[in-house]
Amino acid sequence: MKVSKLILPMVFGLLFSGLAIAQTAEYTLDGKIFGMPEAEVFTEDYDGPPVVGEYVTMLPNLKPLDYEGNKHHEVRIDIIVQEIEVAEGVRYQAWTFGGTVPGPVLHVREGDRVTFYMKNRSDEEVTITEPSKGGSPFMKQVAENPYQKNKSAIMPMPHSMDFHAGTVAKDDKWRTIGPGETIKFDWIANYPGSYIYHCGTPSVLMHTSMGQHGVVVVTPKEGYNTGYEVDHEYVIVQSEYYLTKGSGDLYTYDFEAAFSNNPSHVVFNGHQTILHDQPLKANAGERVRFHVSNNGPSGTSSFHVIGGIFDRVWLEGHPFNEMRGMQTVLLGASNSATIDMIIPEEGKYVLVDHEFVDAEKGATGTLKAGPKKN
Amino acid sequence: MRLLKNIVTLTMLLMMWASNLLPAQGVLQTKQVLVPAGSFHAVLPEVAGEPIQVDSFYMNETVVTNEQFAEFLKTNPSWRRSEIPPVFTNKGYLREWKSDLEPNYEDVGTNRPVTRVSWFAANAYCDAQGGRLPTLNEWEYSAQLLGITDKAAMDKFSSSLISWYSGIDAQNLAEVGTTGIVTTKGVKDQFGLVMEWVEDFKPIIADELSLDCGTVGRMNTLNSLYNYAASIRYITRMSFNPKITTGMVGFRCAYDKSVDTFQNEHGETL
Amino acid sequence: MKSLRVYSFCLIICVLFSQNIWAQHEHHEPALKASVVADHSLYHLKSSFTNHREETIKFADFKGKPVIVVMFYGNCTQVCPILIKDTWRLYEAVDESVREQVHVLAISFDTENDSPEVLKEYAEYEQLDIPGWHFLTGKNTDIRSVAMMLGVKYQQQSDGNFAHSNLVTVLDKKGEISTRVEGLNQPMSEAAKVIQQIISEPIQ
Numbered sequence: 001m002k003v004s005k006l007i008l009p010m011v012f013g014l015l016f017s018g019l020a021i022a023q024t025a026e027y028t029l030d031g032k033i034f035g036m037p038e039a040e041v042f043t044e045d046y047d048g049p050p051v052v053g054e055y056v057t058m059l060p061n062l063k064p065l066d067y068e069g070n071k072h073h074e075v076r077i078d079i080i081v082q083e084i085e086v087a088e089g090v091r092y093q094a095w096t097f098g099g100t101v102p103g104p105v106l107h108v109r110e111g112d113r114v115t116f117y118m119k120n121r122s123d124e125e126v127t128i129t130e131p132s133k134g135g136s137p138f139m140k141q142v143a144e145n146p147y148q149k150n151k152s153a154i155m156p157m158p159h160s161m162d163f164h165a166g167t168v169a170k171d172d173k174w175r176t177i178g179p180g181e182t183i184k185f186d187w188i189a190n191y192p193g194s195y196i197y198h199c200g201t202p203s204v205l206m207h208t209s210m211g212q213h214g215v216v217v218v219t220p221k222e223g224y225n226t227g228y229e230v231d232h233e234y235v236i237v238q239s240e241y242y243l244t245k246g247s248g249d250l251y252t253y254d255f256e257a258a259f260s261n262n263p264s265h266v267v268f269n270g271h272q273t274i275l276h277d278q279p280l281k282a283n284a285g286e287r288v289r290f291h292v293s294n295n296g297p298s299g300t301s302s303f304h305v306i307g308g309i310f311d312r313v314w315l316e317g318h319p320f321n322e323m324r325g326m327q328t329v330l331l332g333a334s335n336s337a338t339i340d341m342i343i344p345e346e347g348k349y350v351l352v353d354h355e356f357v358d359a360e361k362g363a364t365g366t367l368k369a370g371p372k373k374n
Numbered sequence: 375m376r377l378l379k380n381i382v383t384l385t386m387l388l389m390m391w392a393s394n395l396l397p398a399q400g401v402l403q404t405k406q407v408l409v410p411a412g413s414f415h416a417v418l419p420e421v422a423g424e425p426i427q428v429d430s431f432y433m434n435e436t437v438v439t440n441e442q443f444a445e446f447l448k449t450n451p452s453w454r455r456s457e458i459p460p461v462f463t464n465k466g467y468l469r470e471w472k473s474d475l476e477p478n479y480e481d482v483g484t485n486r487p488v489t490r491v492s493w494f495a496a497n498a499y500c501d502a503q504g505g506r507l508p509t510l511n512e513w514e515y516s517a518q519l520l521g522i523t524d525k526a527a528m529d530k531f532s533s534s535l536i537s538w539y540s541g542i543d544a545q546n547l548a549e550v551g552t553t554g555i556v557t558t559k560g561v562k563d564q565f566g567l568v569m570e571w572v573e574d575f576k577p578i579i580a581d582e583l584s585l586d587c588g589t590v591g592r593m594n595t596l597n598s599l600y601n602y603a604a605s606i607r608y609i610t611r612m613s614f615n616p617k618i619t620t621g622m623v624g625f626r627c628a629y630d631k632s633v634d635t636f637q638n639e640h641g642e643t644l
Numbered sequence: 645m646k647s648l649r650v651y652s653f654c655l656i657i658c659v660l661f662s663q664n665i666w667a668q669h670e671h672h673e674p675a676l677k678a679s680v681v682a683d684h685s686l687y688h689l690k691s692s693f694t695n696h697r698e699e700t701i702k703f704a705d706f707k708g709k710p711v712i713v714v715m716f717y718g719n720c721t722q723v724c725p726i727l728i729k730d731t732w733r734l735y736e737a738v739d740e741s742v743r744e745q746v747h748v749l750a751i752s753f754d755t756e757n758d759s760p761e762v763l764k765e766y767a768e769y770e771q772l773d774i775p776g777w778h779f780l781t782g783k784n785t786d787i788r789s790v791a792m793m794l795g796v797k798y799q800q801q802s803d804g805n806f807a808h809s810n811l812v813t814v815l816d817k818k819g820e821i822s823t824r825v826e827g828l829n830q831p832m833s834e835a836a837k838v839i840q841q842i843i844s845e846p847i848q
Binding site: 420426427452459460461462493494497498500501506507509510573574576577578579616 | 681683684685686688690783784785786788789792793797798799800801802807808809
């Protein structure tokens with residue numbers, strides 16, 4: 001019926017849109033696009049894969065952008081509770097984006113538009129370790145990597161999403177949704193670089209410590225203008241855990257430790273030994289590009305690779321911020337850097353946070369270099 | 375003589391019939407505790423720095439259980455899982471129950487809080503008992519009557535409360551009345567068991583707060599860990615909508631006067 | 645002879661008694677299933693309210709007619725008069741030829757003070773004691789339910805006043821929310837058009 005076609009979307013739109021927020025119509029400034037449509041919050045029975053999107057992968061992988069110019073991505077990253085392993089013998093029920101801590105890596109190009117869906121499934125059991133249809137490369141990579149053996153769990157809480165790569169009004173797009181609700185909004189990757197995303201629901205300290213953070217890598221429109229090809233690209237995220245032994249086998253959030261900035265573990269890619277047990281690979285004479293982000297929530301990182309010197313460093317991943325020949329890059333909480341390094345010779349290289357209390361709490365990883373290829 | 379016997383038999387049978395119309399009594403009634411009038415400093419005060427006044431009221435000693443809710447559903451079929459319309463809840467309503475009237479006692483145990491009920495269902499239950507949901511201020515006022523005067527002890531309590539908010543095991547809830555957390559008036563488990571619906575869980579001020587990090591800052595007073603924990607609780611509660619159901623939200627009822635067992639809300643005695 | 649009469653009496657009582665048991669059994673439920681009333685309709689709220697004319701009103705009474713709903717309270721001197729006026733503007737904006745099909749429910753959240761008599765005085769003072777307009781009171785639990793269904797927030801303050809949001813809602817012929825106008829002094833022309841559309845479409 002013609003009239004009901006009009007009424008129905010109006011009913012849904014008005015019924016579920018909540019607050020009337022003043023909307024800025026889309027406009028362009030300095031070549032960047034601003035003024036996104038209002039976010040929609042609704043309830044739907046979606047029970048498909050929690051991570052959907054062609055360019056979404058599991059750390060440390062980055063999906064190459066095999067398209068020219070800009071693209072409109074449709075991405076879903078649902079919030080689910082998973083029991084994960086943080087270190088040998090240390091497991092806890094984490095609040096996650098997509099099922100891992102840190103969450104999945106999204107790769108886009110500067111100027112791309114992302115239509116983002118997120119369902120708060122913290123009150124549902126969702127398994128991510130089995131192969132699923134229609135999910136991202138992320139889902140397949142998780143299913144094939146039995147390392148953490150994630151288990152589904154339930155802990156209903158309100159959550160939200162804050163993409164640092166997006167430039168929007170936070171009271172609209174980053175708003176908190178209750179369990180069972182879904183939020184949908186658009187954002188444009190206006191600036192290149194690696195950007196944290198995290199849950200912005202208070203207490204943000206608690207929500208990020210509980211695992212809700214990840215990274216979006218935005219490749220610059222014109223690249224980094226280096227004149228050379230990079231052989232490998234890896235994404236590395238540093239973060240802290242504040243855990244204490246619970247009453248059973250599992251660990252729990254240690255509020256006092258979080259409040260006094262005393263993490264129990266500081267890790268790369270969510271696990272104390274994953275980057276040793278599953279080291280990064282390269283060969284002597286090759287160029288490796290690291291996209292490094294310090295997700296915090298509270299610590300700083302003095303990122304260094306033992307045995308190497310960073311040939312070029314772009315602070316925050318922006319081509320304009322080029323530095324040359326750095327031994328160590330200082331990253332505050334939510335800072336990032338894109339780092340190109342030449343692998344000098346065959347052997348082992350160790351990634352560290354050179355603030356050694358962090359390194360000894362787990363912020364280390366390995367890159368194994370094979371022989372030079374001619 | 376025979377006529378008298380007939381009349382007695384008839385009256386007895388009529389009374390048996392009428393008794394089916396009464397709400398379930400006896401074993402399934404929860405004790406009502408008097409919470410006397412007073413004031414407290416809320417994290418969302420009406421006037422900054424001033425305490426909020428609360429009139430005296432009665433409140434259930436423990437939260438509503440699966441058994442009690444099942445009993446309510448026997449005489450209130452429109453609130454059963456298969457009958458309840460979408461305007462009053464979402465698909466998760468009583469999702470773990472075996473059927474319309476059967477909670478899953480084998481998996482969750484007996485005497486556990488009923489959860490996965492929407493605000494509308496909780497409101498209807500309390501209304502049927504001759505009561506109502508407690509207001510946000512009533513609930514918060516009662517909850518902080520812990521009788522802990524030592525600041526260090528209070529901080530320790532608040533700290534464990536914060537840990538509880540990040541580690542609620544919604545699938546393994548304890549029996550009602552067993553957390554050991556009791557107010558000085560005798561109300562049990564306002565913390566440590568489930569979060570609870572209140573009448574006005576999203577006060578008007580929620581519109582301005584937009585539930586962000588600024589909210590925590592606004593609610594935290596210097597050195598009060600209790601307020602930090604409260605801010606997490608307020609924010610969680612304000613993020614709900616009345617149709618939502620989750621495994622960690624239950625409820626209890628409040629009453630303006632102690633409801634006599636055989637008197638319903640309109641004061642009719644049966 | 646007498647014993648037969650006695651026993652048949654008892655039998656009748658027993659049958660009545662057992663009818664009651666059956667009535668509580670799932671599959672013997674009386675009708676008004678959810679399918680009869682639209683999924684998101686406010687008619688699902690079975691409660692009775694009392695209007696300023698001491699009449700009993702239910703939401704389902706207005707089936708087949710568009711309804712404007714507003715929530716306010718009598719002692720509100722600053723904001724509610726504007727809200728009531730906004731409601732009046734919407735009502736007036738509906739074409740005169742069909743206006744009598746539109747009902748207005750002004751529901752007070754001050755159940756303590758706004759009795760039917762007080763509401764009558766209020767209606768007369770506002771010159772809104774007209775056919776089709778109902779100033780309503782009821783049980784607190786029911787008034788709160790209405791507010792929750794509409795999305796109106798209110799909270800009583802220590803001084804007896806209410807802090808509240810401002811909303812004018814239009815329900816369609818099935819009692820579902822058709823359009824909402826939030827805030828004060830809002831333009832009503834769009835909402836009025838919606839009401840006209842509701843009136844002109846046939847009942848499904």
